[in-house]
Amino acid sequence: MAKPTPTVTPQFAQPKYGFHRYAEKLNGRAAMVGFVAIVLVEYLTGRGVLSWIGLT
Numbered sequence: 001m002a003k004p005t006p007t008v009t010p011q012f013a014q015p016k017y018g019f020h021r022y023a024e025k026l027n028g029r030a031a032m033v034g035f036v037a038i039v040l041v042e043y044l045t046g047r048g049v050l051s052w053i054g055l056t
Contacts, residue, residue, distance in 0.1 A: 014020060038049050050056045
């Protein structure tokens with residue numbers, strides 16, 4: 001006896017909140033922008049970020 005195969009593939013809506021592909025891509029892009037910003041601040045000021053904001 002052969003297994004029945006579905007004729008229609010269900011289409012699920014993307015969740016608006018939580019962990020899903022778009023949110024993870026957006027978080028990764030924000031992290032890359034933040035990292036580049038930190039490197040630029042260190043390069044332009046000649047000091048590390050922690051000393052720049054007064055923590056050291």
